Amino acid sequence: MSTSSPSTPGLPAPVLAINNLSVTFATDGGDVHAVRGVSLDVRPGEVLAIVGESGSGKTVTAKTILGLLPETATSSGTVLINGADVISVSPGRLRQIRGRDVAMVFQEPSTALNPVFTVGWQIAEGLRAHADKESGRKLSSREAKERAIEALRKVGIPDPEKRVNYYPHQFSGGQKQRVVIAAALALNPGLIVADEPTTALDVTVQAEILALLRDLRDKYGTSIVLITHNMGVVADLADRVVVMYRGDIVEEASARTLFAEPRQDYTKDLLAAVPHLGRDSASATLSTRAHQGAEVLVEAKDLVIEYPGRLGAPAFRAVDGVSLTLSKGEVFGLVGESGSGKTTIGRAIAGLNRTTGGSLKVLGFEMLGMKERAFKPLRKDIGFVFQDPAASFNPQLTIGDCIAEPMLIHTKPSPAQARQRVAGLLESVQLPASYAGRYPHELSGGQRQRASLARALSLNPRLLIADEPTSALDVSVQAKVLELFRDIQEEFGFGCLFISHDLAVVDILSQWVGVLYKGKLVEQGIGSQVMGNPGHDYTKRLVASLPVPDPDEQARRREEHRALLGI
Amino acid sequence: MSSTPQGAEAPVPVANPRAGLFRRLPVVSHLSRSVGLQRGMLVIGLVLTGTFLLAAALAPLLAPFGFAQLSDADGSFPSQQPPGGKHLWGTTVGGYDVLSRVLWGTQTALLVIVVAVALSIFAGVALGLVSGYLGGWLDRILVVVADAVYAFPSLLVAIVMAIVISGGQSSLFGGIMAAATSITVVFIPQYFRVIRAETIRLKSEPFVESAKVVGASNLRIITRHIYRNATRTLPLIFTLNASEAILTLAALGFLGFGIEPSSAAEWGFDLNKALADTTSGIWWTGVFPGLAIVWTVLGLTLVGESINDLNDPRLRGRKRARAAVVPASAEKGSKA
Numbered sequence: 001m002s003t004s005s006p007s008t009p010g011l012p013a014p015v016l017a018i019n020n021l022s023v024t025f026a027t028d029g030g031d032v033h034a035v036r037g038v039s040l041d042v043r044p045g046e047v048l049a050i051v052g053e054s055g056s057g058k059t060v061t062a063k064t065i066l067g068l069l070p071e072t073a074t075s076s077g078t079v080l081i082n083g084a085d086v087i088s089v090s091p092g093r094l095r096q097i098r099g100r101d102v103a104m105v106f107q108e109p110s111t112a113l114n115p116v117f118t119v120g121w122q123i124a125e126g127l128r129a130h131a132d133k134e135s136g137r138k139l140s141s142r143e144a145k146e147r148a149i150e151a152l153r154k155v156g157i158p159d160p161e162k163r164v165n166y167y168p169h170q171f172s173g174g175q176k177q178r179v180v181i182a183a184a185l186a187l188n189p190g191l192i193v194a195d196e197p198t199t200a201l202d203v204t205v206q207a208e209i210l211a212l213l214r215d216l217r218d219k220y221g222t223s224i225v226l227i228t229h230n231m232g233v234v235a236d237l238a239d240r241v242v243v244m245y246r247g248d249i250v251e252e253a254s255a256r257t258l259f260a261e262p263r264q265d266y267t268k269d270l271l272a273a274v275p276h277l278g279r280d281s282a283s284a285t286l287s288t289r290a291h292q293g294a295e296v297l298v299e300a301k302d303l304v305i306e307y308p309g310r311l312g313a314p315a316f317r318a319v320d321g322v323s324l325t326l327s328k329g330e331v332f333g334l335v336g337e338s339g340s341g342k343t344t345i346g347r348a349i350a351g352l353n354r355t356t357g358g359s360l361k362v363l364g365f366e367m368l369g370m371k372e373r374a375f376k377p378l379r380k381d382i383g384f385v386f387q388d389p390a391a392s393f394n395p396q397l398t399i400g401d402c403i404a405e406p407m408l409i410h411t412k413p414s415p416a417q418a419r420q421r422v423a424g425l426l427e428s429v430q431l432p433a434s435y436a437g438r439y440p441h442e443l444s445g446g447q448r449q450r451a452s453l454a455r456a457l458s459l460n461p462r463l464l465i466a467d468e469p470t471s472a473l474d475v476s477v478q479a480k481v482l483e484l485f486r487d488i489q490e491e492f493g494f495g496c497l498f499i500s501h502d503l504a505v506v507d508i509l510s511q512w513v514g515v516l517y518k519g520k521l522v523e524q525g526i527g528s529q530v531m532g533n534p535g536h537d538y539t540k541r542l543v544a545s546l547p548v549p550d551p552d553e554q555a556r557r558r559e560e561h562r563a564l565l566g567i
Numbered sequence: 568m569s570s571t572p573q574g575a576e577a578p579v580p581v582a583n584p585r586a587g588l589f590r591r592l593p594v595v596s597h598l599s600r601s602v603g604l605q606r607g608m609l610v611i612g613l614v615l616t617g618t619f620l621l622a623a624a625l626a627p628l629l630a631p632f633g634f635a636q637l638s639d640a641d642g643s644f645p646s647q648q649p650p651g652g653k654h655l656w657g658t659t660v661g662g663y664d665v666l667s668r669v670l671w672g673t674q675t676a677l678l679v680i681v682v683a684v685a686l687s688i689f690a691g692v693a694l695g696l697v698s699g700y701l702g703g704w705l706d707r708i709l710v711v712v713a714d715a716v717y718a719f720p721s722l723l724v725a726i727v728m729a730i731v732i733s734g735g736q737s738s739l740f741g742g743i744m745a746a747a748t749s750i751t752v753v754f755i756p757q758y759f760r761v762i763r764a765e766t767i768r769l770k771s772e773p774f775v776e777s778a779k780v781v782g783a784s785n786l787r788i789i790t791r792h793i794y795r796n797a798t799r800t801l802p803l804i805f806t807l808n809a810s811e812a813i814l815t816l817a818a819l820g821f822l823g824f825g826i827e828p829s830s831a832a833e834w835g836f837d838l839n840k841a842l843a844d845t846t847s848g849i850w851w852t853g854v855f856p857g858l859a860i861v862w863t864v865l866g867l868t869l870v871g872e873s874i875n876d877l878n879d880p881r882l883r884g885r886k887r888a889r890a891a892v893v894p895a896s897a898e899k900g901s902k903a
Contacts, residue, residue: 350780379782392773396795402774406781455777 014041015191015223016065016102021077021087023060023069034060036247037077042191045221047213049238049255051228053270053474054445057247062195062227066104067094081191099126103184107196109176113168120164123148123183130187151182155212174205178212185216192216195227202337202501207545207561210236229474231274232547235259235554243267255551273479274549275504282331282486283511283527290511291330297363297463297495298326298349304357305344318344320519321358328462331489331496333510333527335503335542340516342499346465349497350384351375363463380410383456383494387468389448393440399426400436403455410459425454428491430484446477450484457492464489464496470505482508503546507531515539540564593802594870597877609873615866623673631655632664634671634832647844650851657851659840663828665851669859671832675743676863679816680809682747683754688805691758692798696789698759699766706763713756725749725819742826742833746816754808761804765797803878806871810864817860834860 023035035057042048052058063069064079067086079086081101086094103126106112114122124144131138139147145164152160155178168176177197184192194213198206214237216222226238234241234255241258243251243266251264262268305319319341326332336342347353349362351370360367363378386392393402403425404418413421423433429450440448449469456464469485470478486509489496500506506513507527514524515536523536534540544561548554590596594613601609622629631653637644644662648654656665698709729745769775770793778788820826820835828836834856841853 352776352779376782379780382780384777384780386773386777388773392777394774394778394792394796397791405778405783409782409784409787452777455781459781 012044014043015082016225017041017078017080018061018065019078019080021061021064021075021079023057023064023073023075025070026072026074034073034247035064035075038244038247038249039077040242040249040252042223042225044190044223045217047217047224047226047237047239049226049228049234049241050244051231051234051241051270052244053229053476055246056244058227058229058244059195061244062104062193062225065191065193065225066098066102068104096130099189100130100187101189102191102193103187103189105177105181105184105192105194105197108200109173109180110168110200112180113176115168118165118167119152119171119179119182120145120148123151123164123179123186126183127186147186148182151186152179154185154216155179155182157182172205173201174208177201177205177209181209181212181216185220185222188220189222191223191225193225193227196229197226198233199228199230203503203547204337204541204545206233207547210547213237230547231259231271231475231549232554235549235551236547236558243270259550269476271549273476275475275479275482275502275508276550277504277507277531277543277546277548278528281507281528281531282509283507283513283529286511286526286528289526291327291495294328294330294495296325296327298324298497299361300324300345300358301360302358303345303348303355303360305341305348305353306356315356318519319348322516322519322521323358324514324521324524326463326495326497328495329493330512331498331510333506333513334497334499334516335501335506335513336516337501337542339518341519342501342516343467345516346467346497346499349463350382350465351379380406380459381462383459383461383464385449385452385456385464385466385469388472389445389452390440390472392452393448395440397439398436399438399440399443399451402440403436403451403458406455406458421458422454425458426451428457428488429454444477445473446481449473449477449481453481453485453488457488460492460494462494464494465499466496467499468501469498471500471502478505485509503531503543515542593874597874601873601877605873605876608869609877612866612869612871612873615862616870617866619673619863619866620677622670623677626670626674630667630670632667634663634668635829636664636667637662647849647852649849656855657849659837659852660844660849661828661840665837665855668828668832668837669834669855672834672837672856672859673863675739675826675831675833676813676816678743679746679750680812682743683750683812684805684808686747686751687754687808688758688801691755692762692801694755695759695762696766696794696797699763700770700785700789700793702767709759710763713759716752716756719752721749721753721815722818722822724752725815726822729819739826739830742819742831746812746819749819750808750812750815754812757804757808758801761800762797765800766793769793769796800878803871803874806867806874810867810871813860813863813867 018041019039021035021038022033025032025034038057038061040048050058050061060069060073064075065081065086069075075087077087081097084093084097084101086097089097113119124141124147127139127144127147128141149160149164152164157163157175157178168179171179197213198209201209210233213224213226217224226233228234238255241253241255242249243258243264245266251258251262251267253263258267259271262271301323303319303322304317306315306317309315322341322345324332334342334345344353348355348360348367351367351372354370355368358368363381365375365378393399400419400422403422407413407418407421419436422436426433426435431447431450431454435443435447435451443451452469466485470481473481482505489509498506498510510527512524513527513530514521515530515538516522517538523530523534523539530539531543534543541564544557544564548557590599598606598609598613632639644654644658644664646658646662647660648658650657654664654666656669658664659668694709698706725745725748728748729741732741732744732748775788775792778792816833817835817838820833820837821839823839826833826836837856838853841849841856844852
């Protein structure tokens with residue numbers, strides 16, 4: 001086995017050796033150098049994490065390992081897998097390497113599986129494409145199915161003999177990801193490349209998948225290249241970490257060393273920006289609920305919101321008997337996993353969804369059976385910040401036009417007044433006033449989210465609803481936006497419903513936290529108390545499954561989590 | 568971060584709104600970002616279409632004779648004369664000059680395209696926007712009507728229209744209106760469907776919801792937020808429909824519902840008259856009008872297909888990146 005990387009005597013030869021890899025993309029805006037001269041190697045049974053923010057080249061590096069780059073890419077350097085250079089081999093040889101020597105786990109399990117075939121068929125497809133390692137012939141369909149069942153059993157799918165004939169939609173999100181991992185494992189490859197394998201999953205499911213990946217490494221000695229932006233996941237799983245920034249490797253160290261004593265400034269900043277549950281809590285000093293004398297902005301009593309079912313199917317109850325109040329000046333953090341109904345509540349308060357039962361009073365207006373015309377005057381008192389800053393601006397209008405829009409609708413200022421107000425708003429979200437003339441695509445994600453905040457504030461609303469405002473942002477950008485958000489909330493004193501799936505983020509901003517689970521508000525209380533000493537079983541599980549960016553603390557938490565689940 | 572390498576995941580690049588107006592025009596912006604074979608297709612299409620438009624504009628100057636001219640100072644034109652001499656592309660059985668008829672025919676074809684598209688595009692776009700945005704029973708009715716219209720053969724509609732408009736008398740106005748109206752009836756549902764689908768997609772975009780949240784009226788949302796984003800695909804449908812319009816006109820003429828030679832030149836009519844000539848070896852009366860139809864339709868289709876490919880970042884070809892040797896400071900200046 002030949003590798004061009006310096007191999008230390010005594011250590012086994014690396015499964016993967018990347019040497020001086022550069023990848024360049026041809027785009028409409030000219031060439032983009034996505035990866036520049038990256039070298040790294042992965043040893044048997046090792047979990048190597050490649051971390052970095054968007055645009056750092058981590059995903060491109062991962063795709064190069066499997067030869068999955070699009071036609072517009074040009075690459076140089078070598079990527080050796082068991083001695084074969086993926087960049088220069090023939091397509092036929094590459095197909096042999098894929099699946100047998102290296103396999104991939106994708107980010108989104110629901111799109112990585114073909115909905116019209118059974119999962120067994122999809123696992124067997126890879127098996128039958130390769131000659132068997134021992135007998136040297138192709139497997140029969142019965143043998144392939146047996147292997148598929150075995151692979152499903154390995155990844156902990158209960159009752160695999162029956163489940164092998166199920167279609168992807170019959171599995172939950174976490175189980176689908178298990179199936180994807182089973183398909184990757186079917187041929188016992190020495191290396192698995194996992195590209196953000198848990199990003200699309202809820203934290204409680206994420207914990208299970210991480211445990212599964214750890215088992216694979218321990219039981220079968222599979223090496224894993226883990227691509228992620230989540231430092232908590234890195235702390236949980238990785239042995240060694242490579243930090244990438246704009247196509248370069250900034251730092252490479254063992255996980256424990258990296259978290260304990262990062263050497264490079266970029267790594268230090270990155271780690272400092274990661275929200276850490278229990279640190280910097282907005283409610284650390286509180287013992288009773290704040291802002292209780294102030295005007296009540298939102299009051300929900302036994303609120304029920306249903307989505308009509310398809311023909312014959314019963315309606316889906318997204319929100320089930322939720323009661324909460326939100327007062328002026330207070331930040332109410334609403335946490336929950338996907339499908340818990342948190343976004344539905346936020347949208348109902350903004351009048352984007354209709355309520356079906358109970359009572360929801362927004363600024364004193366009853367939303368049950370509301371008429372848009374009657375509610376419209378109140379809309380100027382409600383601001384809304386959307387999750388995806390890229391999609392929440394009309395691409396054809398300038399930032400200035402977008403920010404001025406609420407004013408043009410409600411107060412109808414003169415153009416000069418509007419311009420002045422826009423400049424003032426941009427300044428308060430720390431953007432230069434000249435950005436008013438720019439188009440949304442000319443701003444970065446963080447800048448767009450600041451502009452989005454400026455638009456929500458343009459009429460000095462009494463109530464602001466922020467629906468996952470930072471989840472589409474990189475951590476370093478998220479940290480700055482959260483800080484800005486906190487400052488502005490203190491300055492303007494509006495009441496805020498802050499919706500997020502990220503407990504640590506919610507804890508930084510909100511004094512009062514509500515936990516939603518399957519449409520029910522299972523727990524609410526002062527942020528630091530809910531996070532630090534959860535009362536409800538679900539909240540306990542939720543808090544315990546959140547990985548923290550510290551390998552030692554995370555190892556301890558992992559044990560606690562296992563104990564909690566009774567494993 | 569705007570230049571992430573995951574280019575394929577980025578939204579369809581809008582022509583940069585900051586560039587000059589000329590560079591943002593549909594076809595111009597497509598031409599400037601095309602490369603290789605796609606550029607070749609687009610250029611060929613543009614050349615073919617350009618000559619067609621030029622011929623239409625300059626027909627009175629280019630054509631040696633009028634479209635209905637049967638004689639000049641030297642006397643009557645000979646019948647079925649082979650190409651050469653005074654009549655470069657020969658003459659028909661009736662004594663018309665083929666070259667002149669083909670050149671004048673471009674005007675008729677262009678007129679039909681303009682009238683047909685003008686009649687259908689406004690109604691189609693407006694109905695699509697309203698139906699897609701408001702939804703409900705109005706939407707359902709309009710969709711059913713649109714589907715029902717698809718069931719009509721456009722030629723049948725055209726024949727009925729020809730009779731209604733001109734009372735069966737063939738004239739330039741009647742012929743063009745018959746062809747244009749029949750095409751309009753079929754085209755409105757096409758524009759309607761495309762715009763409606765785009766509107767429904769845009770309706771759930773966060774920027775439309777954010778306009779709703781601030782209390783914008785439906786009219787404002789439709790005109791300011793959806794309209795400009797929904798009509799980006801129109802140049803494509805326009806070019807493809809234009810070629811269809813010409814084919815319908817030619818088919819009408821071929822069936823005999825076209826325009827009499829004394830009112831205007833029309834390729835389909837000439838083809839019909841050339842039918843009897845083919846058996847006696849007279850090829851020029853049929854080949855030249857036929858080629859004119861192929862020329863025009865091919866040109867418009869090439870332009871349309873190229874625009875279609877160029878609008879889709881997955882289909883659009885790009886220049887190969889230069890070797891991946893990296894100037895270290897290449898992106899230092901970009902936005903963080």
